[in-house]
Amino acid sequence: MKAIVVTDQASGTAGMRLVERPEPQAAINDVVVQVHASGFVPTELAWPSTWTDRLDRDRTPSIPGHELAGVVTALGYGTAGLSLGQRVFGLADWYRDGTLAEYIAIEARNLAPLPGDVDFTVGASLPISGLTAWQGLFQHGRLRAGQSVLAHGAAGAVGSMVVQLAREAGAYVVGTGRTADRQTVLDFGAQEFVDLDNDPLEDVGRVDLAFDVIGGDIQKRSAGLIRAGGTLVSVVGPPEARPDDGLAVDFVVESDRAQLCEIVQQVRDGRLRKNIGNIATLDEAVAAFNPTERRKGKTVIRVRP
Secondary structure: OEEEEEOOHHHHHHHOEEEEOOOOOOOOOEEEEEEEEEEOOHHHHHOHHHOEOOOOOEOOOEOOOOEEEEEEEEEOOOOOOOOOOOEEEEEOOOOOOOOOEOEEEEEHHHEEEOOOOOOHHHHHHOHHHHHHHHHHHHHHOOOOOOOEEEEOOOOOHHHHHHHHHHHHOOOEEEEEEOHHHHHHHHHOOOOEEEEOOOOOHHHHOOEEEEEEOOOHHHHHHHHOOEEEEEEEEEOOOOOOOOOOOOEEEEOOOOOOHHHHHHHHHHHHHOOOOOOEEEEEEOOOHHHHOOOOOOOOOEEEEEOOO
8 A cells, every 4th residue: 555654753744755555454443444535743753652652662664644534444353333334534543553544554442433424634634633622622621601712823723623612612712823814713713813923912811721732932921811710721742831820731632432523513514614725645745744835724635536
């Protein structure tokens, strides 16, 4: 099968190569999925799990990518809950070969049914961004209707999901980004926009929840905006600053079938918009992940026509 592999961490996305690899086999509780579309997060190439296994042994050449949508083609021993020929989407294990390939062996529990009226490219764009936003807001941030949310990077894949899910939950949302992102962020549903290059962040006032995808100085300043009992949620590592009278939480997103089902249902209902910027083929993937200019939205690889 065709697959993208990486062997050298220092090379980043420029070190990706399209090669031939053996098709995977389904182990106990696995399924094999014929991948129709795959998502990719460039920061994967800085994660230890891309390069080593759980015992810290080198596992290169490894196949990156952890988001997928496709069709089940084989069932491992003891696998339950899925069937041959079923359309699925989900989030692959960090320590196993990933989704930038024609086939993947994946634990069945990491997949959810993909409704027939949802395109594979849409399904592949949802797992990391959708689950990250959902878990950060509702599991770790304990967001409730009537609260206020500061969503950083609100035009990006995760940030745009944060904005939409928070609004759907009845929160007041302030989105941040660059000057050119203003209308995009407002179109996703933010009631206010803060241009981080030109507007004072502190003018936002106090918020119940700040969702940080940036880190550094922005994270530290955001901690100072959390009102008593509020939460700073980070997906870029342990917060360097903590709210004076609130919580600071960092987390790694986990696969959750029920949450995936709810997220895709909101897409079907029109309550949640996708944020796909570029769709490329597997043959074009290396170039797509090394763009010469900034692209808005998530890049999705269509593995099968």
